[in-house]
Every structure is written in C-alpha cells, then in structure tokens.
Amino acid sequence: MKTDRAAAATAGLNPAAPPAIDREVERLAPRLIALRRHLHAHPEPSGQELATTAYLARLLREEGLEVRVAPAGRGLSAEPAATRRGRRVAIRADIDALRLHDAKDVPYRSLADGVCHACGHDAHTAAAVGAALALEAAAGRAGDAVPWRLILQPAEESSEGAREMIEAGAMDGVGAIIALHVDPERLLGHAAFRTGMLTAYCDEIDVTVTGSGGHAARPHHAVDPIAAAAELVSAIYQFVPRAVDSRDPVVVTFGSIHGGSTQNVIPEQVHLRGTARTHSHAATSRVEQRILEIASGIAGATGARIEVEFKRGPDAVVNDAAVTDCCRRAAADVLGADNIEDIPAASMGGEDFADYLAHAPGCLMRLGVGRPDGSTEMLHSPRFDLDESAIGIGARILARAAWRLTQPVEACDS
Missing domain, CATH: 3.30.70.360 (Alpha-Beta Plaits)
Incomplete structure (x- = not known):
C-alpha cells in the first residue's frame, strides 16, 4: 500500500492533511478521554439528554464552531463557522445511555442511579468530537478545509433520535454520512466493515x-x-x-x-x-x-x-459500497491492512443510522475494543467498559474517512 504522502501526491491531493489529522488527535487524546469519562459519569437515557446536549454545545462553541441544538433541546449539529464549498460529510454519534445499573468500580462510574453508558455511546461521542476538532485544526495547518458536519443525536436506543435530527435539518446539504460502533467481540486495534446490509x-x-x-x-x-x-x-x-x-x-x-x-x-x-x-x-x-x-x-x-x-422501528442499515470502501481505506491507513476485517453476515441488531441513509449514502463501521484475554464485557452488560485508546483510533479513522470522502475520487482508490 502506498504511504499517505505518496498516495496523495499521485492523486493530486494535499499530502499534509492526514498526518496533520493524526497529530491533532494525539494532542487531543487526554481531552477526549476526559470527555468520555464526563459523559460516562453523567449519563442520560433516551429522550432526556438535555444536560448532555448543553454540555456538548458549550464545548463545541468554545472551539469556535457553529452549533445548532435541536428544537427539543436534545441533540445537536455542529460545523465550521465559515462557509465551505461542496456537500458536507456528516460524522454521526449517539449520546444517550441505557436504563441500567453501572456495576463497575471505576472513578468515572455513573452518578445517575439506574442509568449507564453500557453501549459505548460515550466513546462514540468522544471519537466523533475528536474527529471534528482534528479536521478543523488540520484545515488551518494543512490548508485543506473539509466541509464536515458533526451530528450528535439523542435517543438511538429508542430509535427516535435520528428522525428528530433529520426533521431539525441535520442532513440538509449532506453528501455522505459515516459513523462507528464499538465492538467488544473484535480486538482493540481492529476495525470491521460490510458493504450492503449490516443490521436488521x-x-x-x-x-x-x-x-x-x-x-x-x-x-x-x-x-x-x-x-x-x-x-x-x-x-x-x-x-x-x-x-x-x-x-x-x-x-x-x-x-x-x-x-x-x-x-x-x-x-x-x-x-x-x-x-x-x-x-x-x-x-x-x-x-x-x-x-x-x-x-x-x-x-x-x-x-x-x-x-x-x-x-415500526428503523429499517436495516445498508452500507453504500463507495463510502464503505473509503472508510475501509482510511481504517487501513490507521491500523494497517492486516487489522481490517470483513463482517461476514448482517447482525440482528437494530440501528436508526438507517434513517440517515434515506437521505445520503453512508457507512457504519465496527471498531474493535476487545482485550486479547477475552475479559471484555459485552455491550449492554452493567460491567461494560473499554480501553480508552480506542477513542483516538476511532477519531483518526472518522477524520481520515471524512477527508477522503471530500477529495477527488482517486483518494479512495489510492
């Protein structure tokens, strides 16, 4: 596989952007972990994410981003304040928690009785925020301004949040949308992809x-x-x-x-x-x-x-072939081709990411967070936790994928 610089030069792209993204994610890593721990300690269930939304809106506005909070005060979209040409790539994450007791003995254990981030949404949010901030910083340092939009949606667990965000205009002007979901059944440092039907x-x-x-x-x-x-x-x-x-x-x-x-x-x-x-x-x-x-x-x-x-709940997530290929290549750049897996069959899980796909092509990918000894708890377990280095990995993949998707088609062929 070509190096970032060689591949970009061949395609006539800005070779400085991907390394700038990586450096920025590395710089942001302590903040992203702190963000994840704050969300983990202060979870809100589906439909009640008011404080979570307010916290994230304040954080993103402090970074100089244009933030639009959904009418009900739950969920938001954010993007660069300066107008950029081209259809945007949306990076989506979910912010709601489960009605579940947190049984872990950790400093960031849930402070909300009977509510817990046991599905990784706190990590999804931290990774997506990291990707957005890295793209913005890289735009200044590498001179490659990607037209992106961050969508932080409520109520994924109840399959209502995506529709609310779409009704609030979050998909207006979006040409592609990407997201990730942590997967304890795959090893940390691995990512998995499937073109076509992914969920039920x-x-x-x-x-x-x-x-x-x-x-x-x-x-x-x-x-x-x-x-x-x-x-x-x-x-x-x-x-x-x-x-x-x-x-x-x-x-x-x-x-x-x-x-x-x-x-x-x-x-x-x-x-x-x-x-x-x-x-x-x-x-x-x-x-x-x-x-x-x-x-x-x-x-x-x-x-x-x-x-x-x-x-009636969400339709099946059907990943677009071209967007998925771009995301796969971005993940290979970060993790190495040997650590990229194929998902052999669609799961029986449900995901309202499918609602966005009625408006733009996209890809939902799986990010490995499993320990080699098999001790990682499964999703929706009251003891689920993850290695927080996965947050930076996810941020790099999302940001690099968004960058590739806004470049000439050769960026996903290199």
Whole structure:
C-alpha cells in the first residue's frame, strides 16, 4: 500500500492533511478521554439528554464552531463557522445511555442511579468530537478545509433520535454520512466493515394481557393474566421462527414483563414489551401475522383479553459500497491492512443510522475494543467498559474517512 504522502501526491491531493489529522488527535487524546469519562459519569437515557446536549454545545462553541441544538433541546449539529464549498460529510454519534445499573468500580462510574453508558455511546461521542476538532485544526495547518458536519443525536436506543435530527435539518446539504460502533467481540486495534446490509429491521412489540383478578388460592374465580402471558411468550418463541423460511433470520425477544404487586393476588393485567428482528419486510409481515394468530388462540383458550401493538422501528442499515470502501481505506491507513476485517453476515441488531441513509449514502463501521484475554464485557452488560485508546483510533479513522470522502475520487482508490 502506498504511504499517505505518496498516495496523495499521485492523486493530486494535499499530502499534509492526514498526518496533520493524526497529530491533532494525539494532542487531543487526554481531552477526549476526559470527555468520555464526563459523559460516562453523567449519563442520560433516551429522550432526556438535555444536560448532555448543553454540555456538548458549550464545548463545541468554545472551539469556535457553529452549533445548532435541536428544537427539543436534545441533540445537536455542529460545523465550521465559515462557509465551505461542496456537500458536507456528516460524522454521526449517539449520546444517550441505557436504563441500567453501572456495576463497575471505576472513578468515572455513573452518578445517575439506574442509568449507564453500557453501549459505548460515550466513546462514540468522544471519537466523533475528536474527529471534528482534528479536521478543523488540520484545515488551518494543512490548508485543506473539509466541509464536515458533526451530528450528535439523542435517543438511538429508542430509535427516535435520528428522525428528530433529520426533521431539525441535520442532513440538509449532506453528501455522505459515516459513523462507528464499538465492538467488544473484535480486538482493540481492529476495525470491521460490510458493504450492503449490516443490521436488521427492528420493530417493537407491546402486549397487554387482561384477566380478572382474584385470590391466589382461588384461581377458578379469576382469569389469570400471568398464566396467559407465560403461554403467550412460550408459544411465540416456539412457533414464530417456524413460520418463516429458515434461510431468512428471525429473532423475537421479550425484554420486559410486568404484572402484579404481591405474592398472593392474581393481578388484573400483565404488560410485555419486546422486539421482532428480521432481514426482510416479508419476514416482518409474517412474524406480525403469526404473533396475532397465537395471541388470538391463547386468548380463546384462557379467557384473557390480549391486545398486541407493533411499533415500526428503523429499517436495516445498508452500507453504500463507495463510502464503505473509503472508510475501509482510511481504517487501513490507521491500523494497517492486516487489522481490517470483513463482517461476514448482517447482525440482528437494530440501528436508526438507517434513517440517515434515506437521505445520503453512508457507512457504519465496527471498531474493535476487545482485550486479547477475552475479559471484555459485552455491550449492554452493567460491567461494560473499554480501553480508552480506542477513542483516538476511532477519531483518526472518522477524520481520515471524512477527508477522503471530500477529495477527488482517486483518494479512495489510492
């Protein structure tokens, strides 16, 4: 592979920009780690990211950037104050945390009871901020002003934030969009890419099972919604996957079941919430149809009333080939070609990054944060943490990818 300078010279590009980006990220590294730790200690769940947004807006304005906070006060976009020609490359990160207890014993442990950055969004934000600041500094030092926009969105976990940012104009004038997600299943110092479908279609399921309450000793005088709910979950888990072609992946999971308040009373209602994940709209339709059929059958058998609602979530993330290739080459420049991996199959996870892709081509990449000994906790674990050197790696990849995407096409062929 050509060196940065040789490749840039061959393509007629500014060879000083990538090294300037790297130097700036190295200079910023302590600040980016401090930013990540502040966000980790002060997490806010989806839809409540007011303080997080205000903190980030203040930080970015102090850097001389033009900042636009979304109308609800959650989420922001930022870009250079001076107008630059060309369509912008957007660098997106998510700022919301999970409703989860932080079980780690670290100085930056969450101070918010029951809320925790267990999906790496704090690191995503720090890396994206680092990329933006590095691009701006490199523009002054290397004379290569990249037209970029930083999008820091709320509510990724609830699949609402991307739509809010788009409605606020965050994608206006954007020609491409890039983002990363930390991946504890891949080693630190590695990055992974997939062209085409990367994630699943992900819809929410809300179920209300209504019976008639009574004494636990006299179930014959009641209609037990807990028993009906248990049968419903079991039947869905058993029969829904068998209703769809086995070559078309389906995952239905209930993550929340609530009903009753004491041990000796049959409650009136049970509420269930879950997700249905597929790789095609046809499979989604079949899953919903089968769930309704199963619910109707169990309602008839138990005497309970079962109401099922489906909430459409984000589409699948489909990475653009050209943008992905540019990002892959940027990652190879940072990590070396031997540390770049292919993602062999789309995951069953959901990501509202897909909403942005309806407005511009883009790429969502995976950034390895796993330890060689396998001790790294998985995402959504209350003990999830990461090696903070990954933040600088992510910032360099994002900034270099944004630079490549605003250069002549040869920049992604070098």
